[in-house]
Amino acid sequence: MSDIIGSLGISASGMHAQSMRLRHASENIANADTPGYRRKTIPFQELADGGVAPGRVRLDRGELPKVYDPSHPMADGSGHYAGSNVDLIVEIADAREAQRSYEANLKLFDQSRQMAQGLLDLLKR
Template sequence: MSDLLGSLSISASGMTAQTQRLRHVSENIANADTPGYHRKTISFGEAMNGGVTPGPVRLDRSDLTRVYDPSNPLADATGHYDGSNVDMVMEIADAREAQRSYEANLRMFDQARQMTQSLFDLLRR
């Protein structure tokens, strides 16, 4: 019985972690055109109960793109300014991966819930 309840907890922690990941991906996409914006990344670790715990949010320190637009108020003497380092293809891939991982955790959660319900139904007889 405790294994079934533990699997509910582990699946729920996975869904929570992927929700947080998707939130950061959404922020990155929303700020793709913001000058000087650094992409946010998040890592995951194992929790004490075997679940997933999100790690600290980190900024991607890769080089910012140089954008040529002399009319921009942020432009330097050469007409360039620092754009963001958000790669939309990477963000879309991360969003899909987070969505699929969330869905897998949701299926596991639902399966464990159904098994727990079946166990309770058997015990009531």
């Protein structure tokens, strides 16, 4: 029975981690056109019980692209300003992967719950 309860905790931690990943991907997509915005990433850390936990948010330290627009309020003397280093294709793919991983953890959670319920029903007899 403890293995079934443990699998509930592991799948719940996976759902939490993937929801954080999806949150940051959607923030990145929303700020793709914000000047000076750096892409956020979130690493996962393995827990002792086999689950995962989201780590600290990291900012992508890659080079910010220089955008030429002399009419932009943030443009320097040469007409350039620092753009965002968010790649929409990468963020959409990351969001899809997080969604599918969340759904897989949800199915595992539901199956573990059903197994626990079935075991309890057998023990009642």
